[in-house]
Amino acid sequence: MPKFAANISMMFNEVPFLDRFAAARAAGFEAVEFLFPYEHPAAEIARRLEDNGLQNVLFNAPPGDWNNGERGTASLPDRRAEFRESIKHALEYSVALKCPRLHVMAGLVPAGVPRDTLLATYAANLDFAAEECAKAGVKPVIEPINHRDILGFFLNTTTEATRIIDAIGPERLGLQFDLYHCQITEGDVTRKAQELLPYIAHMQVADTPGRNEPGTGEVNWPFVFDAIDASGYRGWIGCEYRPKGETLAGLGWFAKYRAG
Ligand SMILES: O=C(O)[C@@H](O)C(=O)CO
Numbered sequence: 001m002p003k004f005a006a007n008i009s010m011m012f013n014e015v016p017f018l019d020r021f022a023a024a025r026a027a028g029f030e031a032v033e034f035l036f037p038y039e040h041p042a043a044e045i046a047r048r049l050e051d052n053g054l055q056n057v058l059f060n061a062p063p064g065d066w067n068n069g070e071r072g073t074a075s076l077p078d079r080r081a082e083f084r085e086s087i088k089h090a091l092e093y094s095v096a097l098k099c100p101r102l103h104v105m106a107g108l109v110p111a112g113v114p115r116d117t118l119l120a121t122y123a124a125n126l127d128f129a130a131e132e133c134a135k136a137g138v139k140p141v142i143e144p145i146n147h148r149d150i151l152g153f154f155l156n157t158t159t160e161a162t163r164i165i166d167a168i169g170p171e172r173l174g175l176q177f178d179l180y181h182c183q184i185t186e187g188d189v190t191r192k193a194q195e196l197l198p199y200i201a202h203m204q205v206a207d208t209p210g211r212n213e214p215g216t217g218e219v220n221w222p223f224v225f226d227a228i229d230a231s232g233y234r235g236w237i238g239c240e241y242r243p244k245g246e247t248l249a250g251l252g253w254f255a256k257y258r259a260g
């Protein structure tokens, strides 16, 4: 049976962030993921997890100035010192939250910098992240993102991602396989999920084209989820979607997967 984690950056926005843990648990989730925990003390988030019997399975390293459009610093040559600090800061949270995966975002391609320079920076930074994460028992992950949601993002395809993962070592760096981005950029999501299994350390889903809950768009999710399960994937699948209406009203698809 596939295991689903609620993405509480997108789901349960009816209540403030710290109250979304209880809301996710009440809806039948045993795990949560979110983009960024840094506005809240790690101890407070740890308490919410504990109080609600939830695991935290993924969050992102600090992405630079998110509110001003930045989407990660891992490929940016002039941000290496900041990148290193961001990984150390993230890992303090990983340890406190007992979170096994850390998403490291590549960043937006800056004008006038050769792609080779960005790639060399990306590789060096990911090697550093892998080293630091390993000491904390965490696996860093990278995610190819489509150009519609994040125009100009450095990492767009699973082929680019697996190339860099092979260079760093698949045991040190994993693929965050977001089927929503894959469906937009590449398609063939079921085959991709099966073929990329050796690289995948986390999955995420949303229906296309609207990025809403499974069943609101073009993908046959029961078929895809059955195939993922049959492939032997036993990791978490994050529900990284914007509910079309109320979060609870859109959880019909989840009824057959919820615990208990
Ligand atoms: O798919 C996404 O958008 C996210 O997983 C993310 O981490 C950054 O936007």
Ligand SMILES: [Mg+2]
Pocket (backbone or CB within 6 Å): 143, 178, 204, 240
């Ligand atoms: Mg994603």
